[in-house]
Amino acid sequence: MKVTLTIAGSDSSGGAGIQADLKTMCMNGVYGESVITALTAQNTTGVRAVLDSTPAFLEAQLDAVFEDIYPDAVKIGMVSQSALIHVIATKLQYYHPKNIVLDPVMVATSGAKLISDEAIHTLKEELIPLANLITPNIPEAEVLSHMKITSSKDMLKAAKKIYDTYGCAVLCKGGHQLNDANDLLYINNTYQWFYGKRIPNNNTHGTGCTLSSAIAANLAKGFTIQESIQRAKDYLSLALSAMLDLGAGSGPMMHNVNLKGIYSEEADNE
Numbered sequence: 001m002k003v004t005l006t007i008a009g010s011d012s013s014g015g016a017g018i019q020a021d022l023k024t025m026c027m028n029g030v031y032g033e034s035v036i037t038a039l040t041a042q043n044t045t046g047v048r049a050v051l052d053s054t055p056a057f058l059e060a061q062l063d064a065v066f067e068d069i070y071p072d073a074v075k076i077g078m079v080s081q082s083a084l085i086h087v088i089a090t091k092l093q094y095y096h097p098k099n100i101v102l103d104p105v106m107v108a109t110s111g112a113k114l115i116s117d118e119a120i121h122t123l124k125e126e127l128i129p130l131a132n133l134i135t136p137n138i139p140e141a142e143v144l145s146h147m148k149i150t151s152s153k154d155m156l157k158a159a160k161k162i163y164d165t166y167g168c169a170v171l172c173k174g175g176h177q178l179n180d181a182n183d184l185l186y187i188n189n190t191y192q193w194f195y196g197k198r199i200p201n202n203n204t205h206g207t208g209c210t211l212s213s214a215i216a217a218n219l220a221k222g223f224t225i226q227e228s229i230q231r232a233k234d235y236l237s238l239a240l241s242a243m244l245d246l247g248a249g250s251g252p253m254m255h256n257v258n259l260k261g262i263y264s265e266e267a268d269n270e
């Protein structure tokens, strides 16, 4: 069985963060492990409090996982403090896992800021260069590229700029656009669009977490980055289409969906 590790924050309402990641990994046929960077007291209407892990405790979690059940892929989500980002970067350089997907989580769907300004700087300096793929949404891509994004052309320009700066593949997610849900992959000096129909569901709490975990799970199973993104997008669309409606705000997605029909082939080395 392939193994995927999530390094992220806990979401008490179960829709994003560690909880979304583990549900996604389970549904995508891999064994999921979790290293928790922070506890959040949040629900569909907002984030009420954040309690960060200490750097020493984060280090202990990472060592415990890597020394025993070594993951085939790693997904990184919310990390709000520089010292924690530094620990993760140091440990990833030491254990060098094969597939690293980084979701540069900055602001929750509900509007709460999930990273300090100083930590954004450390993320750029220490962690993004270690990732194989980063998955910014449009506001995050604007921060990383230092430009405003108002069109598909801008998405391409920003993704190229991020790729040229950090040397990792970039999936610029288009969920924050008004019309379609098209995502742009920039990789090896070329690009590819992943087209998606916008599903009329405002319950999008955890879409970014789910997409990045599903990509990591599929990379762990041996699929290429392009195949993993397509499979992750198909999974996300199915989970959104189930039209779960929980909570007073932007609610979570349904993960216990019937996958029959969306995954037509399996990777050779599964």
Ligand SMILES: Nc1ncnc2c1ncn2[C@@H]1O[C@H](COP(=O)(O)OP(=O)(O)O)[C@@H](O)[C@H]1O
Residues within 6 Å of the ligand: 136, 137, 138, 173, 174, 175, 176, 181, 182, 183, 196, 197, 198, 199, 200, 201, 204, 206, 207, 208, 209, 211, 233, 236, 237, 240
């Ligand atoms: N209403 C929607 N219908 C279909 N796909 C969506 C919808 N909203 C977001 N997505 C998809 O969900 C993924 C996460 O995108 P996005 O919402 O931009 O990220 P984040 O959750 O990090 O803000 C992307 O693949 C995006 O295209």
Ligand SMILES: Cc1ncc(COP(=O)(O)O)c(N)n1
Residues within 6 Å of the ligand: 008, 009, 010, 011, 016, 017, 018, 040, 077, 078, 105, 107, 108, 109, 110, 204, 205, 206, 207, 208, 209
């Ligand atoms: C612990 C944690 N991690 C990440 C997100 C972002 O998820 P989203 O942007 O989909 O609300 C979140 N709300 N909470």
